[in-house]
Amino acid sequence: MTGFSPTGDPTLPNIPNLQNLSRIMWRHLNPALAGTPDGEIDCLVSDPQIRVRYAFLRLGTLQNYYDPKSCNISQWLQIDRKLISNCTLAVDYTNAC
Structure with a gap:
């Protein structure tokens, strides 16, 4: 990237x-x-959870930068929601969760 x-x-x-x-x-x-x-x-x-949040923040920043409709969305809220949804997935996928 x-x-x-x-x-x-x-x-x-x-x-x-x-x-x-x-x-x-x-x-x-x-x-x-x-x-x-x-x-x-x-x-x-x-802490892997902090690093995962930073990684999602990096991706979220790119998405929000290129999507004008996303400029007022809280990236931290997006990250937290994604991490919560990842917790329902298999352990191999959610090692950082």
Whole structure:
């Protein structure tokens, strides 16, 4: 999904992998601790459920960016609903749930 663009031209910046995205999100949500080393943040954001939420947020951001009707939808609510629905699926599918 790096450089995703509806025209096929990679004009957007690369989308960070999940580990880097987790670091970016953690630093954004904890501005007073922005100087925390990457390794320490990795330990703090090791919960699979948090990383799954970040992954869904990344996908939801893309969807909402390209769908003007989605601009006022809460992405956190979308993520929570999806995780709840995933809990009814087989364990192999819901390891992070």
